[in-house]
Amino acid sequence: MTSAWSRRTFLATSAALTATGGALVLPAPHAAADDPYTALRATWSALILGEGFSPTAEPFRSRLADLGTRARQLLETMAPADGSLWPDAVFADPDPDTDPESYAFSGRMADSFLRLSAMAQAYRQQGTGLTGDAGLRDAVIRGLDHLHSQVYNDQQTRYGNWYSWQIGAPQALLDVCVLLYDALTPERLARCCAAVDHFVPDSTVASYTGTSTGANRVDLCRVLALRGVVGGTSAKIALARDALSPVFPLVTKGDGLYADGSFIQHTTVPYTGSYGSVMLGGLGLLFALLKGTAWEVTDPQRQVVFDAVENAWAPFLYNGLVMDSVAGRAISRGEGDDHRRGHPVLASIVLLGRGASAAENARWRGLVKGWAQRDYYSPPLSDPSLGLTSLARIKSVLDDTSLTVVPEPDGHRLFPDMARATHRRPGWAAALSMADRRITYYETGNGENLRGWHTGAGMLYWWGDTFANGQYSDAFWPTVDPYRLPGTTVSRKPLADGAGGDWGASLPDVNWVGGVTDKKRAAVGQYLKGLSSTLMAKKSWFFLDDTVVCLGAGIHGRDGSAVESTVDNRNLGPVGNAPFTVxxxxxxxxxxxxxxxxxxxxxxxxxxxGYVFPGGATVKALRENRTGRWSDINTAGSTDPVSRKYLTLWFDHGQNPTDAAYVYQVLPGATEQRTAARAADSDWLRVLANTDDQQGVAVPSTGLTAVNFWFGGSVGPLVADAPCSVMVTEHADGTATVCVSDPMRMRTSLTLTWDRAVASVVSKPSTVTSAATGASLWLVFGDLSGTRGATQTVKVRLS
Incomplete structure (x- = not known):
């Protein structure tokens, strides 16, 4: 194959490499510097190809060589035919109206464009072995022509998955148009633009509804913006910019960012780590593309997105991974794991920082450097799934000696609007997944996450800082028993794959899900009703300094199946020799x-x-080897068997239990000696109540009393006249903090009494309509129904 470069192109490239110290991108030839669209194409090329790194330095040299190998394979196997561009990617659907495989056909169509994009990148990148190769370039152009004549044109009726036609295919197509712009005739460019206009008309963003919300809206805006760049159409770019604005404001229902840091997509699914990642990355790209141009994003509400970096995304990032509790059906995709989903988020935060304030940018880079440095399990620079651009952004942070590394925070975050919680203490972190009338049990769809049934039944995840960081990364989801997820209470009634319906359709008919937090500790509760079963239970978690205290009560079922509460289910990896002591x-x-x-x-x-069972308990234990396939939980997954060894602890409540209960503590990272000492200290924890009406604990050494009132009543020193969650902490300085919430979002009044001498109320929220002190504290709250389950904090001075 012969080179397509002119002498002028080689000179321009050489100058660019010299100026950047070996940066990699081959510039588009014949650029007119005074043309704003030329400048936008140059910016986009740099954004999607990467910049600021040497193609001869690792890990970039190997990645570029791999890209070249991939492109050469695609070039050699490309065989335009009726209904396909590659023999293994047939996209022509024989009967798009009735064929259940229409999604697969449309997906292969979009994948064909992605393959052309990879070939175009190999042509433009340095160090691929195909840089500037005329044969490769011409093959990409032939591929574009073939796909246009066969399937992606302005006369085609779409079939299968809307996403393939409106996001997947046009994004890749427009990337190719930018990368090969000067090699494409005006007629070809016009045909490409007409096809995009057909499938992604302006009306796609006319209203903020349906598939045009959240991350999907950002993706659609990327298509419109690049359509404007390629076609030289200012109005398209302006439309894309303006259509981003509905994404920015905080929402109170449906898709988007919430004031408490929640992020929802598909109406009912917590999705910070998947769709949220896409939205973050997409906004970063568009902000950077349009910065300094006539179309710059200047909506002041974009600050909401900047604030969300630390309010919404950071709480779910832990030493390089993004927690599976907010990844939806993405957990079933075998090509990724929590670390590989986390690394692109880190890179997106770096990119977004370009458009933020200097202080925000510096702090975010410090956060990213800490997360990346501490990811011993899967270092980002060794992540084979991470793209070159993301690698370059993370490496730029790791190499920046001016940055102050930001450590993992210490404290608790409660997200009532998506029934999630995270807890961090020195050396470990935990996360909790629940479900309620607004938040689905789990999401399945497109044949993905077929057995995620019980991930919202109180699943308690936890990780260590230097241990067990691969707990859910190492083939956990295809090999774990889906009826024994850690922390859950479940009926073993057999469920069909995808039970409950697609796209988060199934919601439990419960309101009491949530809790209170003082940002250090928390009391969280879930009224659990099982998916497609008669199971009911009251579950509480008390997140403390070195432990999570777990209570269950009122456990009831009539399915004729065993009901179990799983204390933990640890993935011990392929070897699985970890000693277990009882x-x-x-x-x-x-x-x-x-x-x-x-x-x-x-x-x-x-x-x-360690695990502690106050007062002693009967618990079942199992050490076993489990084998599964990714295709068991995702129809597109590998059919190769994978095996992992597990250690499982659970309470067997028997068939059709009535009013069963449990109490246990989880001590992440505890030694055997510390676990035994905690068990021997019978005064450390006092279980004040564990019934279907209330669950509460006291830890005298920390001055803490916490109660989840499923119904009003009296527990220890606390009396509530209605359902609520309460946590009281006495401090060494003679003050106390009283935290109260209405998880049901239904209280129009609430009276709480604390049987403790109080001298005065130091501060209180506006929801407190009356307060009295003396021999006891008496608080009257007004309407709490509009507080969305948020914690109401009262500070008092003790007598």
Whole structure:
């Protein structure tokens, strides 16, 4: 194959490389510097190809070589035919009206454009072995012509997945148009623009509804903006810019960002780590593309997005990973894991920082540097799924010696609007997933996440800072028992794949889900009704300094199936030799090993942590090897078997239980000695109530009393006249903090009494309509129904 470069192009490239110290992008030839669209194309090329790194330095040299290898394979196998561009990617649907596989056909059409985009990138990038190769360039152009004549044109009726036609295909198509702009005739460019106009008309963003919200809206705006860049149409770029504005304001229902940091997509699904990642990355790209131009995004409400970096995304990032509790059906995709989903978020935060204030940008870069440095399990620069542009952005941060690394925060975040919580303490972090009338049990769709049924049934995730960071990364989802997810209470009634319906359709008919937090500790509760079952339970979690105290009560079921509450289900990897000790006695490591542990006060799993059962409990334990396939949970997944070893602890409540209960503590990272000491200290934890009416605990050493009132009543020193969540903490300086919330969002009045001598009220929110002090504290709250379950904090001085 011969080179397509002119001498002038080689000189321009050489000058560019010299100026950037070996930066990699081959500039588009024949650029008119005074043309704003030329400038936009140059900016977009840099954004999607990367900039500021040497093509001869690792890891970029290897990635560029891999890109060249991929492009050469695509070039050699491309075989334009009726209904396909590659033999393994047939896109012609024989009967798009009735064929259940229409989604697959449309997906292959979009994938064909993505393959052309990869080839165009190999042509434009340095170090691919195909840089400036005329044969590669001409093949991409032939591919564009073929796809236009066959399927993506202004006469075609779409079939299958709308996303493929309105986002997947046009984004890749327009990227190719930018990268090869000077090699495409005006007629070809006009045909491409006409096809995009056909499938993505201006009306697509006329209203903020349906598939034009949140991350999808940002993706559609990217299409419109690039359509304007390629076609030289100012109105299209202006429309894209203006159509972003509905994404910015905080919402109170449906898709978008909420004041408490929640992010929802598909109306009912917490999606910070998947669709939220797409939105963050898309906004970063568009802000950077339009910055300094006549179309710059200047809407002042874009600050909401900047604020969300630390309010919405950072709470779910932990040492490089993004928590699965907010990744929706993406957890079932075998090509990714929580770390590989986290790394693009880090890169997007770096990119977004270009449009933020200097102080925000510096702090975010410090956050990203800390997350990237601490990701020992899957270092970002070794992530094979991370694109060149993301690699370059993260490496620029890691190489920036001026940055102050920001450590992981210490504290609790509660997200009532998406029934989620995160908790961080030195050395570990935890997350909780629940479901209620607004938030689905789980999302399935497109044949993905077929067995995520119980991920919203109180799943409690936890990670260590230098241990167990691959707990949910290492083939957890295809191999774990989906009826024994950590923290959940579940009926073992068999469920069909995708039970409950697609796209988060199934919602439990419950209101009491939420809790209170003082930003350090928290009391969280879930009234649980099982998916497609008669299961009911009251579940509470008390997130404290070194432990999560877990209570369950009122556990009831009539399915004729066993009901279980899973204490934990640890993925021990392929080897699985971690010693497991019960009350000081080692257990066998042979597989399978199972036991019923009676009157057990504690257990410890080496390399993970400890478990305490106050007063002793009967718990079942199982060490087993489990084999599954990604295709079991995702129809597009690999059919190759994968095996992992697990250690599972659970309470067996039996068939059709009535009023079953449990109490246990999880101590992440605790040694065997500390676990045993906690179990021996019978005064450390006092369980004040664990019934279908109330659940509460006291920890005298920390001055904490916390109660979830499922119904009004009296628990320890607290009396509430209606359902609520309460946490009181006495401080060493003679003050106390009283935290109260209305998780049901229904209270128009609430009276709370604390049987403790109080001298005065130091501060209170406007929701407190009356307060009295003296021998006890008496608080009257007005209408709490509009507080969205947020914590109301009262500070008092003790007598």
């Amino acid at each position: 009350g000081g006695s080692a257990t066998p490591r042979t597989l399978p090993w199972s036991a019923t542990l009676t009157n057990t006060s504690w257990a410890h799993l080496a390399g993970h942590g």
